[in-house]
Amino acid sequence: MATKESSAGRQDFRSGFVAIVGRPNAGKSTLVNRLVGQKIAIVTSKPQTTRNRIQGIATKPQGQIIFIDTPGLHEADSALGRQMMQEVAAALEGIDVLLLMVDASRMHPHADELLLEKARRFSGKTILALNKVDRLPKPKLLPLIDAFRKAFEFAAILPISALEGAGCEELVDEILKQLPQGAPYFPEDQVTDQPERFLAAEIIREKAIQVMYHEVPYALAVVVEKYEETPKLLRIEALMNVERDSQKKILIGHKGEMLKKIGTEARKELETILGSKIYLGLFVKVSPDWREDPLRVRELDWRYQLEGLTSDLDDKE
Numbered sequence: 373m374a375t376k377e378s379s380a381g382r383q384d385f386r387s388g389f390v391a392i393v394g395r396p397n398a399g400k401s402t403l404v405n406r407l408v409g410q411k412i413a414i415v416t417s418k419p420q421t422t423r424n425r426i427q428g429i430a431t432k433p434q435g436q437i438i439f440i441d442t443p444g445l446h447e448a449d450s451a452l453g454r455q456m457m458q459e460v461a462a463a464l465e466g467i468d469v470l471l472l473m474v475d476a477s478r479m480h481p482h483a484d485e486l487l488l489e490k491a492r493r494f495s496g497k498t499i500l501a502l503n504k505v506d507r508l509p510k511p512k513l514l515p516l517i518d519a520f521r522k523a524f525e526f527a528a529i530l531p532i533s534a535l536e537g538a539g540c541e542e543l544v545d546e547i548l549k550q551l552p553q554g555a556p557y558f559p560e561d562q563v564t565d566q567p568e569r570f571l572a573a574e575i576i577r578e579k580a581i582q583v584m585y586h587e588v589p590y591a592l593a594v595v596v597e598k599y600e601e602t603p604k605l606l607r608i609e610a611l612m613n614v615e616r617d618s619q620k621k622i623l624i625g626h627k628g629e630m631l632k633k634i635g636t637e638a639r640k641e642l643e644t645i646l647g648s649k650i651y652l653g654l655f656v657k658v659s660p661d662w663r664e665d666p667l668r669v670r671e672l673d674w675r676y677q678l679e680g681l682t683s684d685l686d687d688k689e
């Protein structure tokens with residue numbers, strides 16, 4: 373077996389960046405988690421779960437693939453939506469391969485123009501993954517493959533199941549084939565560029581989305597306000613922003629039961645992921661119509677908060 377040094381130092385080692393782009397709910401984050409081998413991106417059954425681009429790093433003996441998970445493509449009708457679509461545009465800058473993903477179980481056999489447009493604008497190789505094939509009989513797949521093949525010259529079209537794993541190894545091989553030769557960008561054991569603090573906010577959001585309905589999942593933004601590691605436990609305090617008082621009531625629930633349930637689920641999962649005992653404090657705040665306000669959208673973004681944290685640290689020095 374190749375050692376860390378020998379694999380990374382090999383002449384034929386390949387490395388590069390691959391953006392995963394598709395409609396909401398196609399299974400992009402599910403695929404990233406599977407290929408990275410660890411949960412780094414939240415997944416829910418509701419569309420428009422992912423709001424930021426997140427890098428997931430998969431290091432194999434033959435190469436290192438840095439996947440960029442992106443928000444699902446949709447017609448933006450709010451400041452948040454426009455910010456999400458800007459995230460997709462930014463994710464496409466400087467990548468080596470574009471990976472388009474389609475939920476094959478939902479589509480009528482026609483090629484999705486919104487996706488094809490992304491492929492046409494991209495100068496490098498594009499691979500198409502037809503996801504959720506565990507849900508659809510093979511004969512149904514062929515007209516879909518045909519429609520996409522006629523519409524664009526893909527480097528490869530692969531049926532996969534991000535959930536169950538079918539076709540995923542073939543997909544990795546195909547991506548590696550398209551990447552340039554080069555040294556790894558990240559250490560072999562690094563799986564994401566995302567700070568743990570942001571992952572914590574995302575896991576809390578995931579647990580809330582899973583138990584919420586209608587507008588509440590979309591109106592929710594979670595900000596970790598305190599993240600303190602002590603010898604005994606990790607202390608996390610998070611502020612859950614919603615847009616209206618009615619949403620706040622739903623989120624808190626009767627006698628605080630809903631918030632308690634979300635907190636317990638999030639704490640358990642974070643304890644497993646981060647490997648330490650956690651105290652998790654959740655607070656709910658009404659931030660009226662934050663999704664419509666570009667400034668508020670920016671303030672609730674983790675990179676903005678990270679800038680604030682870094683300048684806080686600078687101030688203390």
Ligand SMILES: Nc1nc2c(ncn2[C@@H]2O[C@H](COP(=O)(O)OP(=O)(O)OP(=O)(O)O)[C@@H](O)[C@H]2O)c(=O)[nH]1
Nearest residue numbers: 396397398399400401402420421422444533534535
């Ligand atoms: N049956 C089946 N379900 C899948 C598969 N891949 C993903 N899903 C489910 O599809 C839903 C959406 O998955 P996500 O990974 O959150 O999709 P996404 O493309 O990241 O969605 P957005 O972040 O909203 O753009 C979840 O319920 C997943 O469990 C698959 O291969 N088969």
Ligand SMILES: [Mg+2]
Nearest residue numbers: 400401421422
């Ligand atoms: Mg996602």
